[in-house]
Amino acid sequence: xTGALLAWSDLQVGDAQCRDVVEAVRPRSVDDWLIVAxxxxxxxxxxxxxxxxxxxxxxxxxxxxxxxxxxxxxNDQVTLRGVQRYQPLLGATRSLGTASxxxxxxxxxxxxxxxxxxxxxxxxxxxxxxxxxxxxxLHIPRRVSYDGVRFIESSVxxxxxxxxxxxxxxxxxxxxxxxxxx
Numbered sequence: 001x002t003g004a005l006l007a008w009s010d011l012q013v014g015d016a017q018c019r020d021v022v023e024a025v026r027p028r029s030v031d032d033w034l035i036v037a038x039x040x041x042x043x044x045x046x047x048x049x050x051x052x053x054x055x056x057x058x059x060x061x062x063x064x065x066x067x068x069x070x071x072x073x074x075n076d077q078v079t080l081r082g083v084q085r086y087q088p089l090l091g092a093t094r095s096l097g098t099a100s101x102x103x104x105x106x107x108x109x110x111x112x113x114x115x116x117x118x119x120x121x122x123x124x125x126x127x128x129x130x131x132x133x134x135x136x137x138l139h140i141p142r143r144v145s146y147d148g149v150r151f152i153e154s155s156v157x158x159x160x161x162x163x164x165x166x167x168x169x170x171x172x173x174x175x176x177x178x179x180x181x182x
Contacts, residue, residue, distance in 0.1 A: 003031025003059060006171035009066070009136025010039040010155035013050045017159045021168045022050055027058050034058040034171055036098075037136050037154055038066025044078040044085075048092050055097040062099045065089065066137070132174050141165050143172075150177065 006027075012018040027034070034054055040047045040063070047069055055061045069089060072081045080088065090100055132150040139157035143150060154172045162168050 003027070003029040003033060004173050005033045005035070005175040006058075007035040007037055007134040007152060007154040007174050008156065008171040009037035009134070010139060010157055011036070011041070011050055012039060012068070012156060012158060013041045013046050014043060015158060018156055018168070019046075019050075021156055021170075022053065025054075025057070025170050031059050033060040033062070035134060035154075035174070036061060036063045037134050038064055039068040039136065039155075040066070042068050042071055042073040043076045044069075044089055044092070045076075047089060048096065051093045051098050052096040060099065061097070063093055064100065131177070134172075134174060141169050150174075 008025075011022050013022050036051065036054065040050050051061060051063055065086065070082075070085060072079060072085065078085065078088070094100065130149050132152060134152050134154050136153060136155035138153055139155045139161050140153060141155070142153050145151070152172050152174060156168050157165075159168075
């Protein structure tokens with residue numbers, strides 16, 4: 001991979017201003033990969049719209065659902081719950097060219113990146129530790145490092161929160177690691 005691995009979460013495209021932010025994002029390189037780490041939207045059609053848009057722009061998009069995708073929202077035409085809700089979303093997003101968390105784990109293992117829930121699991125039988133952990137639900141932009149592992153908060157958040165951080169933030173660079181990427 002010659003591009004960068006970027007991460008973005010909490011896109012919340014049901015909000016018009018958040019949707020505009022997602023519509024405006026472009027990769028820095030045609031080779032950039034993007035992890036979309038949950039909370040894209042509450043409505044299935046919005047999830048598909050956002051992931052389809054991003055899959056058309058980035059070399060590869062990986063997606064893992066957050067709690068918002070798995071809610072059975074009263075305004076959603078898709079009224080399925082639980083696994084019955086997740087499976088059609090997974091199928092639809094795969095048809096758009098995105099990879100799921102399960103699809104991405106093999107690549108993550110190769111590059112030393114794990115999803116946030118994986119950082120509490122024992123690395124057995126893998127002898128190495130993660131190089132980065134991506135998370136988003138705090139909506140507080142920050143990058144910290146503990147024991148040589150970078151923790152990268154990747155959320156867009158909501159417009160009201162942007163006033164505290166100078167506006168919405170785009171995808172965060174995970175790899176290759178740079179001083180700016182944490």
